[in-house]
Amino acid sequence: MRSRLIIRLYKRNYLFMNRIKMYISNLGRATRTIILALAVIFVSAGISQAATTITTDITTANLTTTAALTVGSTAAIGTTATVGSTLSVTGLATLLGGATTTQLTLRMGDTLTNTAASTTKLSGNLTLPGGTTAGAALTITNNATATSSLTVGCVLTTATSTETSVVLRFLAVATTSANGFVTWSYGTACIGA
Numbered sequence: 249m250r251s252r253l254i255i256r257l258y259k260r261n262y263l264f265m266n267r268i269k270m271y272i273s274n275l276g277r278a279t280r281t282i283i284l285a286l287a288v289i290f291v292s293a294g295i296s297q298a299a300t301t302i303t304t305d306i307t308t309a310n311l312t313t314t315a316a317l318t319v320g321s322t323a324a325i326g327t328t329a330t331v332g333s334t335l336s337v338t339g340l341a342t343l344l345g346g347a348t349t350t351q352l353t354l355r356m357g358d359t360l361t362n363t364a365a366s367t368t369k370l371s372g373n374l375t376l377p378g379g380t381t382a383g384a385a386l387t388i389t390n391n392a393t394a395t396s397s398l399t400v401g402c403v404l405t406t407a408t409s410t411e412t413s414v415v416l417r418f419l420a421v422a423t424t425s426a427n428g429f430v431t432w433s434y435g436t437a438c439i440g441a
Contacts, residue, residue: 356372358370
């Protein structure tokens with residue numbers, strides 16, 4: 249019984265292929281060449297598309313790529329992602345779980361370091377650019393106690409009426425019984441007098 253089925257399928261395929269062969273051989277040579285070229289193009293495009301596009305979810309295996317990986321909309325990484333060199337994000341990057349590194353190197357080489365609890369250091373200058381009419385604000389908050397502090401070498405302000413720079417100088421000498429004194433003067437030099 250099985251052998252009859254195999255013979256019947258073989259005959260059917262043989263007749264079908266002969267009909268296709270006869271149909272194509274009745275076409276002109278130019279038409280056959282065009283059909284063959286189109287078949288090669290479509291097969292090559294299908295193989296290329298299958299090799300470069302993944303349209304299903306990867307849930308239990310690893311995804312490894314040696315070239316660039318482009319994600320069309322959203323990439324969700326369940327546990328850990330390791331990037332060997334540079335991770336570039338064109339749009340917005342949101343880190344919901346935070347970062348586990350103690351140092352973040354910025355583009356021009358400055359670092360943002362957090363080596364201890366409640367201590368964060370920026371290696372370069374921090375500039376808060378203002379808008380078109382008013383400057384930005386730097387606010388240091390605490391829990392209504394005198395435990396937080398601001399340490400600076402020089403305070404340079406801009407007067408609101410004449411836009412003249414005002415410098416606050418903290419000097420270590422005293423001419424009174426106080427432990428030192430604070431003066432202010434017009435100018436931009438942060439050198440003590």
